[in-house]
Amino acid sequence: MKLASDLPDTPALRELMQLLHEEIGLPDNKTIRLETAINLDLGCNGSDAQHLMETLEERFGLELADYDAYRYFQPAGNDPHFKRDAKGRGSKVPLTIGMLYEAIMAGQWDTQTLEA
Template sequence: MALYLQSASFLVIYWVLHYQITDPMLRRRFAVICLATGLILTFLLPYVAVILRIPLLPVFIFLIGLALFITRNKYRFHRNQPPHPLLRAPTMNLAPGFPEDPVMQQLLQLLHEEIGLPKHRTIRLQTSLNFDLGCDGSEAKQLMEALEQEFALDLGDFDTYRYFNPPVFDVFLKRRAKGRGEKVPLTINMLYLAIKTHSWNTQTLENLG
């Protein structure tokens, strides 16, 4: 009976977390914490569950983390779509000939949500996320994940460190990024073309950039 009560309690906890944590980034971070905690309790601190008399505690915590991680983008696509960024930022200037088809509108909306679009400068196809819009590596990672999910984009040979520097405090990532050389502009046009073809080919996109 105690096992049933424990299972029911953790199920209630999961459903509360499932509906309360709707921010994708927060949801992912909480999921990682639960996954790590479950593994630590299983392999490094197994006596904690024994002391608390909850033998399945590590399993429950791990499963909660796994479920949250799998559904980390659930609310990104089920929330009410905000207005097009041109409506929210009427002073935004688009260059002559700038595409305004539904794909570009959706891309601009996502860019506005993830990294912010300037209101008082001209947005061109050649506007780069890293040089012109000041997008950093962590923002880019979240943006590319969103593009992958929302547009069914195959990222192919996309290399974050080709365009962005890793966080200065992350020694491991700085080591991985070492040797990439000077950063290359990542333009709105490259994202637009990748979305249109549902695939990322670095050489092709940079040539068309």
């Protein structure tokens, strides 16, 4: 994986990048930046996205009370309940590595702050 030279060199970001590499894989041919969207640029969706967010919650003690998976991710392809709930939700908001990093540093998911 190629990391942008302007990424902060902090233990939290190193751990986040390692987790992303393990959980969803980071491409060798693309430079990873804070602006890289894990859903739109890296194709993370469905059960992979759900597992990733659960792992972030556990590993970093991240409070996800304000987090709405349907804003960012397509539902798992074989669950008709999730497809029905997701109807009318429209296009997805980019969920960037920077947003994940900010949430980890704050200890909570605050949609309004992270998307600003």
